[in-house]
Amino acid sequence: MANLKSADVVESSSAYVGRFAPSPTGPLHLGSLVAAVASYLDARAHGGRWLLRIEDVDQTRNQLGAQNDIVETLARFGFEWDGELLVQSxxxxxxxxxxxxxxxxxxxxxCSCSRREVAIYGRQGLDGLIYPGICRLGVRKTNVPHSWRLRVDGGLIVFADLIQGVFAQDVQQTVGDYVLLRADGCWAYQLAVVVDDAECGVTHVVRGSDLLDSTARQIGLQRVLNYPTVTYAHLPVLANLQGEKLSKQTKAEPLFAGAESEQLFFALEFLGHEPPAELRGAPLALLWQWALGSWDLTRIPQKRSVSVTFEHKNEYKILL
Structure with a gap:
């Protein structure tokens, strides 16, 4: 975080197009639902459009049938997206x-560098080793598959996150030149997400704070490509008692079919809203109606994560 003047902060477009972009690596869980609910309500509360995108560029992580399961789950909860489903592949x-x-x-x-070479010469950064620029002056090995890296200039990238506040990062110092196309032929998340958001006209991205540290990279690439800068709002992620983000990797339970109202009620509570007790277990249409009329982004906790305990099936406790 940085205490900077508003004049230093990136300005963004005012027209509202939001999106939800899950990866088909397994079924949706409560953390996914929280992100979907927040992005959906913020778009609808602004009279905006809400798009759905499947981010499946990393074929090594995709799970068979997960895309259909995601779409069916969102429909079961009453989400309505605008336009056709976009699939990155x-x-x-x-x-x-x-x-x-x-x-x-x-x-x-x-870049022909292997992970071992980067480990030898690189130093620890935000989400891995900082690439030390070994191949900047020319690829060192021409007989091996190579990746393609973006040449990153130094200097702070500053933006005002609508939840987390003003954020500043020097990508060169914290990440280094980062990959846009991997040596195995997979497109990197950073390139795909920036291109898709721009070409779909996305203006506002509401997502988990686990992606906050990658936002400066995306803004930097937007500038290189002469794209408009997106407005970002990073939600606190659900965490277990050990502080680990609730995810498929930490064996998060999938959303339970038949308990959509209860799970939506929990998501709203987690997002700092307080649905009336009489709406617990109410028809989804009533709960959505209340949520849309009550939505206020400023009520979301200004935290990177919030711990949650799971007492029983569909019974959760938020530990603020």
């Missing part, structure tokens, strides 16, 4: 076009 040609343009303009370079 259908858009490889767009990412290739953008990367080729960056190559031609000299913004990216090939």
């Amino acid at each position: 259908d858009r490889h040609h767009r990412y290739r076009f953008i990367l080729d343009d960056l190559i031609e303009r000299g913004y990216v370079y090939p």
